[in-house]
Amino acid sequence: MAAKLKKGDKVVVLAGKDKGKEGEISAVMPKANKAIVDGVNIAIRHTRQSAQGQGGRLPKAMPIDLSNLALLDKNGKPTRIGFKVEDGKKVRIAKTTGEAI
Template sequence: MQKLIKGDDVIVIAGKDKGKRGKISAVIFDEKKGDKFLVSGINLVKKNQKPNPQAGVQGGIIEKEAPIAVSNVAIFNPETNKGDRVGFKVEDGKKVRIFKSTKKVIGE
């Protein structure tokens, strides 16, 4: 079971977007470079896009989300309004994720 999954509300704890919040929109697994997340509205970069009339793509400078390292984000705990660590607990025969600080189940 992954500690952070798609749809989790996270807060950036390091880098140029420190303190910003967003939802995980994609998880990128890479054994060599390390796992990364695409977080909505975080780590925006400008990309020069060439026009492609066949695909109907307009050219110009576009802003898109770049992947951010797993170590630079923490799950957001709405109870404490801070980033938190994730732990695991077996509840009714099922493994569930919990916030380390409050011991509450994530997603309830």
């Protein structure tokens, strides 16, 4: 199935402890059906000090399920994503506005 959400998309969280927060997707894991969104689903990770960096309690963005994310359209509202063939190419369409993403 084609990817509905991609790296760089602006999304809003629909469910969970960060419901309503917005962010940009920094990584997508299609096999796990998860994505990492900047500033959302932050966990504290305890790391040991090494030659490369300082140790301590470091915040890290954890993966969130794709079903809990919705793309933001040009008006800043959450929308579902559809597909349409234009000029022989498959493009993503915002269901709220009907425009190509």
